[in-house]
Amino acid sequence: MRNHPTPPRARAAVATALAGLFTAALAAALTTPPGTAHAGTSSRPHGSRGPVITVAADGSGDHTGVQAAVDAVPEHSSERVTIRIKAGVYREPVVIPSDKPNITLVGATGDPRDVVITYDRAAGTPRPGGGTYGTSGSASVVISGDDTHARDLTFENSWKRGEHPEITSTQAVAVRTTGDRLVFHNVRFLGHQDTLYANSPDVDTPARQYYSDCYVEGDVDFVFGRGTAVFDGCEIRSLDRGSDTDNGYVTAPSTPPGQEFGFLFTRSCFTSDAPAGTVYLGRPWVPSSSPDAEPRVLVRDSWMGRHFREEGWIEMSSGHDWRRFQMREYDNFGPGALVTEDRPQMDPADAAHHTAHAYLAGDDGWDPVRDRTRRPVCTARGR
Secondary structure (H helix, E strand, C coil): CCCCCCCHHHHHHHHHHHHHHHHHHHHHHHHCCCCCCCCCCCCCCCCCCCCEEEECCCCCCCECCHHHHHHCCCCCCCCCEEEEECCEEEECCEEECCCCCCEEEEECCCCCCCEEEEECCCCCCECCCCCECHHHHCCCEEECCCCCEEECCEEEECCCHHHCCCCCCCCCCCEEECCCCEEEECCEEECCECCEEECCCECCECCEEEEECCEEEECEEEEEECCEEEEECCEEEECCCCCCCCCCEEEEECCCCCCCCCEEEECCEEEECCCCCCEEEECCCCCCCCCCCCCEEEEECCEECCCECCCCECCCCCCCCHHHCEEEEECCECCCCCCCCCCCECCHHHHCCCCHHHHHHCCCCCCCCCCCCCCCCCCCCCC
16 A cells, blocks of 8 residues: 655644643643552552552451452562551451462551551460460461561550469460571560560571661560561660569570571660669570570670660570570670670670671571661660
8 A cells, every 4th residue: 555645734633633642641740649549559668669469447458458469469479569558456366377478568647657457366375276376376467478567657566464463375476487598677566575576487487577767665575586687777675564673685586596686686675664773685485396495696786775785695494594595695785785794795806797787688698787877876666
């Protein structure tokens, strides 16, 4: 077929129409608020890639509950899926299983106080079918999927021992983690005993976790487990149990034998309203299921409140003296940063190797630290 040239008048009309379309599109772009979605799509959180699922308690999203959104994520997906959670309190247990990696949980407002995922059971709470939940089963949220990220939200176990005097097993976990390469940023972890169970699938499988600019509170062993966990620029708050002598223990690591690193707290802030000298830094946890555990924890370059005891560390059970394990401090400051025989300091040459990068690199060179915007030590996280 022979092509005929377009007449000049027709070309001018086409140009005018295209210019009008461009002007309309530009005007729409300038008047549409950032992050506003077109009809029929979920709005995309800043920096997210891949599918976005929106959770809203008022029914304005794709799901009204967080677990329903997790259930909607395909198994074994190599594509990251973002679950955007609108403001609200979501009272439900949530499980991210190991066959659902690459999930990001993000609070829609950017303020972690606005989005709370909570539940209220303890280790001694009776199960509907008989028995009790146990420590692991008490968790409000379980994260087993590798490469899970969470930011700008709160995880809570709202169970309180004072309201249940009939229950003697008072461990109540807010989050139990067993996945690898987990990242938490601007997240609050709320509870009392055993708030954050930083664990791994088993003693032979490492699980690395990076917590930046987070807030963790509790009273007894409220950061515990066998995972490799770095707390960078976090506030670690010991609750006041009302005692003049004993207001609990911050850490209870159960590092597997032969694992080089356990817990690292760096550039963090340890706060409390408890009386001076009534809180221990921690105690080694040697479970009966892992009698050869070698608990390891280092607190370095951090501000420490006056609530800490001169002793610092104490054994959890007879026969497991904390001095046998690597429970150390380095270059801390503040009124509770004491140097005594029972507050041993790491040698500077060793401390040079105990960095967030070294703890998290593993065999694959994982480095979640590099993109972090650093904040001053002791910036409050949101009590």
